[in-house]
Amino acid sequence: AELRAFVESEQVEIVNLRVTDLNGITRQLSLPAADLTDELLTSGLGAGMSNYPGYRTIEASDMRMVPDVSTAFLDPTTTTRSLNILCNIANADGSPFARCPRGILRRAVERLHAAAGHGELMALPELEFYLFDDVRFATEMNRSTYVVDAIEGRWNTDRDEGPNLGYKFQRAVSQHAAPPRDHLYEVRSDIVRALLACGVPVKYHHHELGGPGQVEIELAFQPALAAGDHLQMAKDIVKTVALKHGKTATFMPKPLFDEAGNGLHFHLYLTEGERSLFFQEGTYGNLSDLARYAIGGLLAHTPALMALTNPSTNSYRRFGPGLAAPMKLFFSVANRSAAIRIPGYSMTPTAHRIEFRMADAIGNPYVTLAAIVVAMADGIERRMAPEELGFGPFDTNVYDLPEAQLAAMKQAPQSLEEALHNLQEDSGFLTAGGVFDEGFVGTWVDLKMKNEVGPLALRPHPYEFALYYDR
Structure with missing residues (x-):
């Protein structure tokens, strides 16, 4: 609720959920700010990651981007009012994904x-x-x-x-x-x-x-x-x-x-x-x-x-x-x-x-x-x-x-x-x-x-x- 209030007060238009692949390349899904719900912040957003090298093959590619709200920041480099949130990568059932880079470092x-x-x-x-x-x-x-x-x-x-x-x-x-x-x-x-x-x-x-x-x-x-x-x-x-x-x-x-x-x-x-x-x-x-x-x-x-x-x-x-x-x-x-x-x-x-x-x-x-x-x-x-x-x-x-x-x-x-x-x-x-x-x-x-x-x-x-x- 606090983050959604911030999004509204800052007139954020787009929320970018970001993860990193094994090569160190940032990937993101962008959604209208109005779609940033408590459920999404808790359970994450589904994403196919079969083209992320070393993650999953195409027949088992469904994953989740789970936001870490403590990392949210307004992007100063975009014209569009954008809020970026770094995410942990989880399996489709919500369990931790062993190759999530942030999880490995943790x-x-x-x-x-x-x-x-x-x-x-x-x-x-x-x-x-x-x-x-x-x-x-x-x-x-x-x-x-x-x-x-x-x-x-x-x-x-x-x-x-x-x-x-x-x-x-x-x-x-x-x-x-x-x-x-x-x-x-x-x-x-x-x-x-x-x-x-x-x-x-x-x-x-x-x-x-x-x-x-x-x-x-x-x-x-x-x-x-x-x-x-x-x-x-x-x-x-x-x-x-x-x-x-x-x-x-x-x-x-x-x-x-x-x-x-x-x-x-x-x-x-x-x-x-x-x-x-x-x-x-x-x-x-x-x-x-x-x-x-x-x-x-x-x-x-x-x-x-x-x-x-x-x-x-x-x-x-x-x-x-x-x-x-x-x-x-x-x-x-x-x-x-x-x-x-x-x-x-x-x-x-x-x-x-x-x-x-x-x-x-x-x-x-x-x-x-x-x-x-x-x-x-x-x-x-x-x-x-x-x-x-x-x-x-x-x-x-x-x-x-x-x-x-x-x-x-x-x-x-x-x-x-x-x-x-x-x-x-x-x-x-x-x-x-x-x-x-x-x-x-x-x-x-x-x-x-x-x-x-x-x-x-x-x-x-x-x-x-x-x-x-x-x-």
């Missing part, structure tokens, strides 16, 4: 809390993406091509822009740029205004390292399920506001060769009252045993974890020396070449945290965060000390190490296919406690191999023509 957090014995998980995502002015791509029998353009691109220094006013970025020099060099300040500011209007808290925004259009919006710390919701909302808002500015946004991990890629770093800690349970003065990095075990679980499972946190073939093009993407599995204080960084500026009893730097935003935010959380939980349950497992700490820039020393360090997967194989070998940490259902990994691997890894392997690459055509 169970993951419950498992972590049980493993730790106390505290609440807080998460802060750093959302990196590119804003381009034009994108064109095609894959046909006789051609395979892509072209992107950005007004900041160094390739446009001599282009007739009627007139060309300059301020183009050379390679990897644009982090924290200010206007007029930063062409995207107003776009980001409008995105942040929209996020705040939806109730998504923002820490700050800035231009990122990748010159031609790479930016970052860092959200604020929130309880983990809220962080998942806000991350999904943010991806949609970023894309929508960008379009209104005549831009196109992409979370592809590596849209440009030889420029920085897009990551999704997560800052994480358990809190109790005003205290971080990851803090213990006098240890390496002021890390408590709880934090050390969480780190151990994360690093031990990262080779499998990345099949979920870096779930595209493009994800693995992001990793390489010189572009702030980690390649080796270790932890360290204030070290951005590490897979897990202990931020040096927050080593206090109230704010101490860890930063997992491997993930990207191309996938489903709930699944990504849930996988990270259960790896932490497994580490705590099994008291997995990272030092004893060979994960450091190493307080050095690994990009400058000799090859012999690099070879001795534990390596992250270098392809999606490798990560999927690792996931098949190491999936028990996901299914323990029923967080992910027993058939999830098989379905995930099958979807990725058949729809992404396999088809890409069959197609000639443009660079192969440069290498081999005239031999």
Whole structure:
């Protein structure tokens, strides 16, 4: 009744019920505001989901979108007065659907809390993406091509822009740029205004390292399920506001060769009252045993974890020396070449945290965060000390190490296919406690191999023509 009164007072015209498929794409059903009844809010709205990858086949596709009224927000990006409500996915009989992404994350957090014995998980995502002015791509029998353009691109220094006013970025020099060099300040500011209007808290925004259009919006710390919701909302808002500015946004991990890629770093800690349970003065990095075990679980499972946190073939093009993407599995204080960084500026009893730097935003935010959380939980349950497992700490820039020393360090997967194989070998940490259902990994691997890894392997690459055509 309270929500329906709000709908009436705000003159809402359309209510959008939203869910997320396994690939992280938002789906919605839109209904006239007058049809928002108490029964619908309680029991949900029937929907066929056979075309949602990994959910249900066509002969058993009837599901329900069940609104979580606590997530309702007025959409600031639409002309139509619209209220969006995030939903849980239920079976046709109303029972919980095991692969509902919000449900997976909720169970993951419950498992972590049980493993730790106390505290609440807080998460802060750093959302990196590119804003381009034009994108064109095609894959046909006789051609395979892509072209992107950005007004900041160094390739446009001599282009007739009627007139060309300059301020183009050379390679990897644009982090924290200010206007007029930063062409995207107003776009980001409008995105942040929209996020705040939806109730998504923002820490700050800035231009990122990748010159031609790479930016970052860092959200604020929130309880983990809220962080998942806000991350999904943010991806949609970023894309929508960008379009209104005549831009196109992409979370592809590596849209440009030889420029920085897009990551999704997560800052994480358990809190109790005003205290971080990851803090213990006098240890390496002021890390408590709880934090050390969480780190151990994360690093031990990262080779499998990345099949979920870096779930595209493009994800693995992001990793390489010189572009702030980690390649080796270790932890360290204030070290951005590490897979897990202990931020040096927050080593206090109230704010101490860890930063997992491997993930990207191309996938489903709930699944990504849930996988990270259960790896932490497994580490705590099994008291997995990272030092004893060979994960450091190493307080050095690994990009400058000799090859012999690099070879001795534990390596992250270098392809999606490798990560999927690792996931098949190491999936028990996901299914323990029923967080992910027993058939999830098989379905995930099958979807990725058949729809992404396999088809890409069959197609000639443009660079192969440069290498081999005239031999």
